[in-house]
Amino acid sequence: MKSYEEIIAPKENVELIFMSLDRSEDSALKWAVKENFPWPLVLADKQKRSGLSKFASRGIPYYVLIDKEGKIIAKGKYACFEKIKEL
């Protein structure tokens, strides 16, 4: 959360999209309320339609940075944030 607020939130050209893997919307909502998620998210039932599920990996949490054309720029939390700092 701190990294998001310090690194991503101030940048207008970068958006964090949370890909919720909770099958139940209730579970996803409870967690979002508890942590006060400030970012937009894609619920599990819409992920296929979003076209973004292809970027998922086996393990979670998983972070990947892509450009607007869908090209992968960085993988992994540290690499993503370091790259975003440069943008």
Place this chain on the structure above:
Amino acid sequence: MKKLNSSILALTCLLTAIPVHAREWTSADGSKKFPADFISYNNEAKTVTVMKGFKKVTFKTSMLSEADQTWLTEQASAKETSKEAKKSSSTPNIIGDQIDKGILSKLSGKHFKRYTLKEPMPEYYMLSFSASW
């Protein structure tokens, strides 16, 4: 009389036309200066093309002063930045268009509400795959 007026007008326009990159150039050793209009710079070959009077001349940038060489690299850099900016803004935002169709939600109080990306759409998206379990 009409012919004379139009000739005078054409000559006036020619004389008062402001060249885009009129510049006084200095030789590397500082001993010579000459006015010429900048046409282009080849960063790979390190050559510059100028219009000296009515003659187009190309020569190595090493023949120019350090200040002139710096100016040339700044021109090249400014051109690249402008090219990148144009490229960036003109390419479609495929991801943005894909997900901005009622797919995104955002927490609003204690509920999820439909969310639309702000304009202009972001250039980059950090996807965070996770779950509450």
